[in-house]
Amino acid sequence: MSVSSIAPRAAVQWRAGNAAQAIERITPREVAVGLSFDGRPHTVLMATPEDLQDLALGFVVTEGVAPASEVMAITLKEEAQGVLVDLAFAPGALARKARPRNLEGRSSCGLCGVQRLADAVRPLPTVGAGARVRHEAIPLALASLEEQQALGRLTRATHAAAFFTPEAELVLVREDVGRHNALDKLAGAMARQGIDAGSGFVVVTSRCSFEMVEKTARMGCPILIAVSAPTDLAIAKAQEAGITLVALARTDGHAVFAGGERLIETQPEPA
Template identity: 35%
Template structure:
């Protein structure tokens, strides 16, 4: 069965949980006048696969179809977005429910994972099976040349321009895709850094774009979970505006994911591949 494009959220699904733009505030100074500011939206999204509840998370209520596809892929719940047949969004009070129809193969895998994680506790993951989920086996990506340095020029400024929600309200992360010409092709924003990358991956896959013909950019801290999502999505290069952790670099190198940190006032720093491999690849 072919993958069906997710239906847009009903007109009242987002409006039901998003208040009018802007909130009144008072400055903590004598004789100050009241002001008004836009704030980032946040809703609870409950995701169920073939009627089986899987996750509830706080997200920004935009591009939710992209998020569902990207989250499902990045969490290892599906192998391809073609495993998703349909997505229906509906409001439930102050939340939104996503009913996802997936293939029988994907649903079987999902149920197996739920059985393995049955021993988790409130303090975090527990048991060998849960550790396998936290440190999963991932495919090793084909080696890909690093992007041209010119494509990273003024990237921070271009990212700021592309972040429409952040410019209006702040308090959100972004994940972007820069194409083979060095142009920002997609930008997805969310209160959660993982959510932003999930939305970007979902958009890339749903639009059938070549994820290796360019690179992804994240504005947040580059943690191990983002490496997992990038590798599962098949991205060739991940650029982070914040420094990566040591474990992140180790996993990026082990899986052939190009990892670049873009500091505020320094040249881009290539952490993966290792510096020796970068030197050997140069003519």
């Protein structure tokens, strides 16, 4: 976590039965991040100004714009209004298939500015068989992720997305004020480091809307674990993509909504 990701703010705290008290609260910064492709503006995201190369590359992957291998360079330029991030694609690469947008993408929304219904809910690729995971690995992963959420612990105002091995070993974690941004940052970081998304599972600390399932599918990850509840469309899209969707994940249990065949039941010890 960098200093540029946080900012102290004054507040007045009120508690029943006590006098009002002046406090200082550490808040996560949220800035405008303009994404352009080969110098052509595409969209503006509201995001935490950290790991922006991961965010840009992850956006390209999870939006189905192009595979990570076609991105030749990512450049950042700070402006008074925010940060400009340009992605340069390989000459002769396939035509870009980014969904056209005419508004900024807010941190709470993964589809802001998409103009057509057909662009909002698109067919998903089917993920491969991928890893299998024991039920007991899920609470272990949740506990490990909580320990690694440095920005979240400090501000209590951010989301996290993380990738784990089937044995619940933490591989990578990314944080952002936006749940979609956190997952895009994770996708980009994994692509840059050459991590096979089919070799483990993703955990997100947010609710599970269908866009989170879509991004996970385009990453090629077969298992998505969410702390909060899924929407009906998220479940339907997980079934379409062959994704194992686990939600309402807690240290004492979780609910399986799709793809339960990848979760391994622990056999009781012989008497």
